[in-house]
Amino acid sequence: MLKKHPRTQIEIWNIIGFVILALYLIFLVFPLFQVLKASVIDSDNHFTFAYFKKFFSQKYYFSTLLNSFKIAFVTTFFSLLLGIPLAYYFNIYKLRGQRGLEIIIILCSMSAPFIGAYAWILLLGRSGILTKIIEAVLPIKVPSIYGFSGIVLVLVTRLFPLVFLYLSGALQSIDQTLLEASENLGCTGLKRFFKVIFPLCMPSILAAGLLVFMRSMADFGTPLLIGEGYRTFPVEIYNQYVGETNVDHNFAAAISVIAVIITALVFLIQKIVNSHFKFSINALHPIERKEIKGGKKFWVYFYTYTLVFISMLPQFYLFYMSFRKTSSSGSLFEPGYSLNSYKIAFKKMGTAIPNTLIIGGISVLAIIILAILVSYLIVRRSNIISRTIDNLSMVPFVLPGSVIAISLILAFNKKPLILTGTMLIMIISMIIRRIPYTIRSSSAILQQVPISIEEAGISLGSSKLRTFFLVTVPMMKNGIISGGILSWITIITELSTSIILYTAHTVTLTLSIYIFVSRGTDGPAAAMATILTAFTTISLLLFMKFSKSKDLVM
Amino acid sequence: MSVEIRIEHAVKKYGDTTIIPDLSLTIQKGEFFTLLGPSGCGKTTLLRMIAGFNSIESGDFYFGQERINDINPAKRNIGMVFQNYAIFPNMTVENNVKFGLKARKMPSDEIQKNTDEFLSLMQIEEYRNRLPERLSGGQQQRVALARALVIRPHVLLMDEPLSNLDAKLRVEMRSVIKEIQNKLRITTLYVTHDQEEAMAISDRIAVMNFGVIQQIGTPKALYQRPANIFVATFIGRTNIIQASLVIKEDMPYLKFSNSYMIAMPKIEEDCRKEQNVQVSIRPEEFIIENASEPGIEAIVEDNIFLGLNTHYWVRLPSGVRANIIKESDIDNEIEKGRSVKLRVNSIKINVFSEDGKRNLLLKENR
Numbered sequence: 001m002l003k004k005h006p007r008t009q010i011e012i013w014n015i016i017g018f019v020i021l022a023l024y025l026i027f028l029v030f031p032l033f034q035v036l037k038a039s040v041i042d043s044d045n046h047f048t049f050a051y052f053k054k055f056f057s058q059k060y061y062f063s064t065l066l067n068s069f070k071i072a073f074v075t076t077f078f079s080l081l082l083g084i085p086l087a088y089y090f091n092i093y094k095l096r097g098q099r100g101l102e103i104i105i106i107l108c109s110m111s112a113p114f115i116g117a118y119a120w121i122l123l124l125g126r127s128g129i130l131t132k133i134i135e136a137v138l139p140i141k142v143p144s145i146y147g148f149s150g151i152v153l154v155l156v157t158r159l160f161p162l163v164f165l166y167l168s169g170a171l172q173s174i175d176q177t178l179l180e181a182s183e184n185l186g187c188t189g190l191k192r193f194f195k196v197i198f199p200l201c202m203p204s205i206l207a208a209g210l211l212v213f214m215r216s217m218a219d220f221g222t223p224l225l226i227g228e229g230y231r232t233f234p235v236e237i238y239n240q241y242v243g244e245t246n247v248d249h250n251f252a253a254a255i256s257v258i259a260v261i262i263t264a265l266v267f268l269i270q271k272i273v274n275s276h277f278k279f280s281i282n283a284l285h286p287i288e289r290k291e292i293k294g295g296k297k298f299w300v301y302f303y304t305y306t307l308v309f310i311s312m313l314p315q316f317y318l319f320y321m322s323f324r325k326t327s328s329s330g331s332l333f334e335p336g337y338s339l340n341s342y343k344i345a346f347k348k349m350g351t352a353i354p355n356t357l358i359i360g361g362i363s364v365l366a367i368i369i370l371a372i373l374v375s376y377l378i379v380r381r382s383n384i385i386s387r388t389i390d391n392l393s394m395v396p397f398v399l400p401g402s403v404i405a406i407s408l409i410l411a412f413n414k415k416p417l418i419l420t421g422t423m424l425i426m427i428i429s430m431i432i433r434r435i436p437y438t439i440r441s442s443s444a445i446l447q448q449v450p451i452s453i454e455e456a457g458i459s460l461g462s463s464k465l466r467t468f469f470l471v472t473v474p475m476m477k478n479g480i481i482s483g484g485i486l487s488w489i490t491i492i493t494e495l496s497t498s499i500i501l502y503t504a505h506t507v508t509l510t511l512s513i514y515i516f517v518s519r520g521t522d523g524p525a526a527a528m529a530t531i532l533t534a535f536t537t538i539s540l541l542l543f544m545k546f547s548k549s550k551d552l553v554m
Numbered sequence: 555m556s557v558e559i560r561i562e563h564a565v566k567k568y569g570d571t572t573i574i575p576d577l578s579l580t581i582q583k584g585e586f587f588t589l590l591g592p593s594g595c596g597k598t599t600l601l602r603m604i605a606g607f608n609s610i611e612s613g614d615f616y617f618g619q620e621r622i623n624d625i626n627p628a629k630r631n632i633g634m635v636f637q638n639y640a641i642f643p644n645m646t647v648e649n650n651v652k653f654g655l656k657a658r659k660m661p662s663d664e665i666q667k668n669t670d671e672f673l674s675l676m677q678i679e680e681y682r683n684r685l686p687e688r689l690s691g692g693q694q695q696r697v698a699l700a701r702a703l704v705i706r707p708h709v710l711l712m713d714e715p716l717s718n719l720d721a722k723l724r725v726e727m728r729s730v731i732k733e734i735q736n737k738l739r740i741t742t743l744y745v746t747h748d749q750e751e752a753m754a755i756s757d758r759i760a761v762m763n764f765g766v767i768q769q770i771g772t773p774k775a776l777y778q779r780p781a782n783i784f785v786a787t788f789i790g791r792t793n794i795i796q797a798s799l800v801i802k803e804d805m806p807y808l809k810f811s812n813s814y815m816i817a818m819p820k821i822e823e824d825c826r827k828e829q830n831v832q833v834s835i836r837p838e839e840f841i842i843e844n845a846s847e848p849g850i851e852a853i854v855e856d857n858i859f860l861g862l863n864t865h866y867w868v869r870l871p872s873g874v875r876a877n878i879i880k881e882s883d884i885d886n887e888i889e890k891g892r893s894v895k896l897r898v899n900s901i902k903i904n905v906f907s908e909d910g911k912r913n914l915l916l917k918e919n920r
Contacts, residue, residue, distance in 0.1 A: 455607050456640035456698075458628045460654030460705055470653075474644040 083163025114221025119314030401496030438483035445479030633702030783910030849895030
């Protein structure tokens with residue numbers, strides 16, 4: 001007997017793919033399109049390039065772009081200069097306290113940048129503690145921390161860890177035998193580093209460099225706090241959109257479009273350059289860390305510990321300051337110690353902590369579910385839809401947060417869907433911006449799950465979805481959890497999007513720190529920053545527990 | 555419950571490349587059938603088409619009377635054993651075996667009964683609560699087999715199941731597989747590139763190359779009467795020597811380069827014409843004689859004593875290097891550099907057309 005079967009069955013994954021693609025179209029593509037529209041259509045519904053003309057013709061605006069580029073270049077240069085030797089020493093030599101240092105380095109990269117900026121002001125600002133000490137002891141004037149050098153200092157101490165992490169990953173995939181072979185052929189020491197190790201790490205160095213460049217270009221909180229007269233263009237977008245005077249939404253949209261174009265260009269250049277370094281390496285015998293001796297030992301220890309100490313200094317100092325006695329309003333420090341700052345902080349911050357937990361919690365939950373599905377589509381069902389989703393999901397990874405925020409407001413401040421001012425819009429923005437971490441880590445781990453495992457499940461009579469949830473998802477567990485925690489950390493330290501989207505009801509931890517800082521209530525600000533750092537540290541330690549390899553997929 | 559597998563005019567394409575141009579095959583009910591061929595010959599592709607993991611571009615696949623082309627892989631009732639075992643690493647041995655039964659929503663007491671039966675059949679009861687990472691390769695293989703068989707599949711598909719095991723375990727596991735198959739009499743399709751393994755385990759073998767079945771036969775038939783040069787060289791070792799077929803008084807003779815001739819009475823009627831041929835002579839089908847005897851001239855270049863047998867490498871006047879296996883004598887080793895004559899065992903050797911595509915021997919002798 002011949003049974004008839006339908007030729008084509010609609011596969012469940014195709015439906016899932018369509019739904020996710022639709023979500024991206026609604027919440028990413030459509031809003032960005034609204035930005036584009038606003039940038040070329042004025043309030044009288046006329047098509048115009050006036051906003052772009054305004055930006056490029058007036059030095060006052062155009063210089064913000066140049067400033068951002070300057071900061072990005074200098075920051076990238078110093079981050080590479082500091083991060084590369086650090087990663088090299090860490091992976092070649094056995095160092096005491098290595099694990100602890102590593103955690104601190106990662107922690108540095110995770111803290112909200114504006115908190116770093118704020119702490120540096122307390123340390124080296126006009127009335128900073130270090131400034132006072134140095135100027136009392138030495139007959140020199142401490143150069144101003146405000147402006148260009150301050151922004152670079154804050155960004156470098158926060159971004160060189162990215163270089164460190166990327167390069168560590170690359171170094172760990174270099175086989176010990178490659179180093180032995182080069183030694184055997186008479187190439188050792190520095191020569192070996194530049195001839196063998198450096199070229200092998202080139203793709204990672206480029207990727208890290210690009211990421212540092214984009215992050216420093218798009219960073220918003222640092223220049224806002226420490227930049228003073230030095231104006232960068234993410235801040236300009238913010239000022240044009242929610243500033244106190246001369247708000248011009250269309251002009252803000254035009255600057256956003258310029259930001260998107262620049263982002264795309266840098267990305268493209270990186271892709272072209274990267275294609276020249278296409279090779280894959282896999283270490284059967286990873287590099288063994290060696291003991292170091294003599295003068296070199298002193299230098300390596302001095303370098304690593306000093307660098308880590310300086311980067312962590314702001315966090316330590318804030319921690320210390322949070323226990324200082326303050327005036328009753330919290331804005332002036334007095335001699336002695338107390339928990340006053342914490343009391344004020346808890347009294348004044350309202351629902352910031354619950355908000356952070358709710359927004360972060362819901363976002364991470366949604367991120368995990370979506371990321372599992374997206375990574376499955378990318379890895380196992382490669383077609384035009386899944387590739388489109390893959391590319392779309394990575395766009396917000398490099399876009400300035402303020403652009404995402406403005407796009408969402410422009411898209412959802414009118415019927416049929418009004419979301420502005422709600423918690424939902426903040427959750428959506430978090431999902432869009434932070435899902436790339438989890439997608440990356442889950443697809444990385446899914447690629448290591450052999451497809452035959454799933455086929456075994458299916459051949460045993462289990463449906464595709466049942467196999468997926470009973471077999472594939474449990475095997476991806478570690479990657480999912482670690483990616484989720486990473487997303488969580490970046491959500492709770494987020495500022496640039498939420499500062500545009502928040503209302504009085506949706507203030508989060510970072511926002512309330514920012515509000516305390518901007519009001520000059522330093523004590524509670526330090527207390528809140530310490531609480532945030534504690535949250536981050538606990539999350540990070542959880543992450544380390546769940547991710548078997550300590551590589552961060554970023 | 556085992557069924558016959560029938561494949562009619564199967565076609566497989568990846569983009570513009572055709573992997574399998576047109577393949578038909580019938581595997582009898584209860585048979586142990588092996589697809590054998592070099593890597594890239596399309597054997598795994600065909601197996602995965604049967605399993606439902608590869609699309610079928612054209613052709614019909616039947617299990618018994620039922621056409622399975624459009625049946626969901628999960629509904630084909632196939633037991634499958636994978637090269638990397640594909641044991642679920644997040645489940646214990648017992649839960650791995652139960653997985654397929656649970657998918658079938660069998661009552662739990664029956665699930666337990668069946669699971670116990672197969673755990674004991676594969677002798678892995680004592681590991682039932684272990685996670686797969688704590689099992690050796692052979693034990694994992696047993697779990698994979700138990701898991702595939704416990705669902706009482708119509709057919710068992712095995713994709714190079716032994717290639718990840720070490721040599722000793724491979725031999726052990728192949729007799730385990732053979733025994734189980736004998737006991738359950740399940741139609742089994744086995745894929746391997748290891749011809750010794752295929753010979754040891756199969757009822758019948760299909761030798762494949764470039765997506766085309768070169769020959770189907772018992773291990774004995776493939777070795778003794780290969781259908782073409784490819785099969786002759788792929789199964790076992792052989793020497794290919796150029797010669798010509800001559801007819802004298804209606805009797806076909808094989809004529810070697812130095813005019814040495816032997817009678818070949820068993821050549822097919824339609825091939826009895828003078829032509830160049832390729833002769834496949836296996837190492838044990840040569841007989842080494844003194845230089846004064848009639849035969850093919852040769853010079854001994856090397857001798858390798860391997861205990862039971864001694865292997866000789868000889869050089870023929872045509873330049874061909876031939877391999878000969880002779881039972882070791884007590885004192886009669888033939889030293890290097892010596893000229894000898896070679897006779898051949900004319901009943902055992904095979905004669906192929908000049909292009910190597912056809913065996914010229916009579917059908918009944920093949």
